Amino acid sequence: MCLLLLISYPSGNVAILISYVKEFQFTYIVLQDNLSYEMQACFANQGFAVCYHRNGKIWLNLDLCLGSYFDRKGVRKKHWNWWDKSSHIHVPPFQPIYIQLNVYIQVKIEAQDQIFLTFTNNHDCLQLNVGAKLKPKDPDMLKFLRRPASSGQLVGSEILLIRRLSASMQNLLKELCRVPPEETKYFYFLVSDMYDHVHRRQKMRIRSIQR
Numbered sequence: 001m002c003l004l005l006l007i008s009y010p011s012g013n014v015a016i017l018i019s020y021v022k023e024f025q026f027t028y029i030v031l032q033d034n035l036s037y038e039m040q041a042c043f044a045n046q047g048f049a050v051c052y053h054r055n056g057k058i059w060l061n062l063d064l065c066l067g068s069y070f071d072r073k074g075v076r077k078k079h080w081n082w083w084d085k086s087s088h089i090h091v092p093p094f095q096p097i098y099i100q101l102n103v104y105i106q107v108k109i110e111a112q113d114q115i116f117l118t119f120t121n122n123h124d125c126l127q128l129n130v131g132a133k134l135k136p137k138d139p140d141m142l143k144f145l146r147r148p149a150s151s152g153q154l155v156g157s158e159i160l161l162i163r164r165l166s167a168s169m170q171n172l173l174k175e176l177c178r179v180p181p182e183e184t185k186y187f188y189f190l191v192s193d194m195y196d197h198v199h200r201r202q203k204m205r206i207r208s209i210q211r
Contacts, residue, residue, distance in 0.1 A: 007119055007126065009033045009104060015119060016105070018128075028117060028130045030105055040101050043117065043130035051099055051107060060099060060109070064134065067109070069097060082112045 007016040014037075017029040030041040030051075041051040041060075051060040057074040061067070069078035069091075080091040091097070093111040100106050108116045115131035 010121060016117070016128075026130075028128065030101055030117070033102060033104075040105075041107065041117075043115065045130065045132050047112065047132040047134050049115065049130070051101065060097070060107070062109075062112075062115075067092065 003020040005018040006014050007018070009015045011033055013033050013035065014031050015033065017031065019027045019029075026045045028041075028043040029039060032038040032040055039052070041049070043049040047062065047064045049060065049062040050058060053059045053070075053072050055072060057072060058070050060069055065081055065083060067078075067080050067082065068076050070076050078091050078097070085093070092109050093114075097109040098106065099109075104119055104121055106118045106120070108118070110116070111131065113131040113133040114129065117128045117130045119126045
């Protein structure tokens with residue numbers, strides 16, 4: 001089963017693409033207000049998210065354990081572990097982070113399960129909670145989840161991975177936006193491919209935690 005919801009800018013261009021393929025698996029993708037279908041942000045309810053500055057540099061990166069916030073030059077300014085609240089003060093959940101993606105769309109990060117994507121047009125406002133409420137099945141996993149933040153070198157390799165996956169998703173997005181919704185079979189395969197990219201990143205992250 002494949003469901004898709006499109007939220008449009010006043011210009012008629014797609015602003016937010018919400019897709020659902022399997023039970024409890026949603027993806028929210030924010031596009032720029034033009035016909036290039038450039039992705040500004042992507043949120044998956046499995047705990048992963050990425051936002052981009054207009055120059056293409058990563059602005060925010062979230063995964064199962066960690067969160068990182070970058071400036072326009074790509075320099076990391078904030079870094080935290082969702083599972084370790086003992087060493088962070090100026091980051092969620094103690095201090096929210098606001099990101100104004102464009103004139104109409106804002107992101108507010110309060111906690112891992114409280115990430116709000118807000119679309120505003122004049123007096124109309126739509127707010128979506130795109131966060132993830134995660135709980136490890138095995139309590140022994142907590143000691144791995146609470147490990148301190150990784151070194152800059154590891155973060156750099158992770159950024160390269162994000163860029164490769166994002167480039168693949170970008171190509172899928174362009175193809176997806178050109179497919180008439182009535183062509184449901186082909187449409188389903190494209191959205192499924194997008195989920196495969198998200199899940200691939202999820203599996204890589206879990207393997208790195210367990211090492």
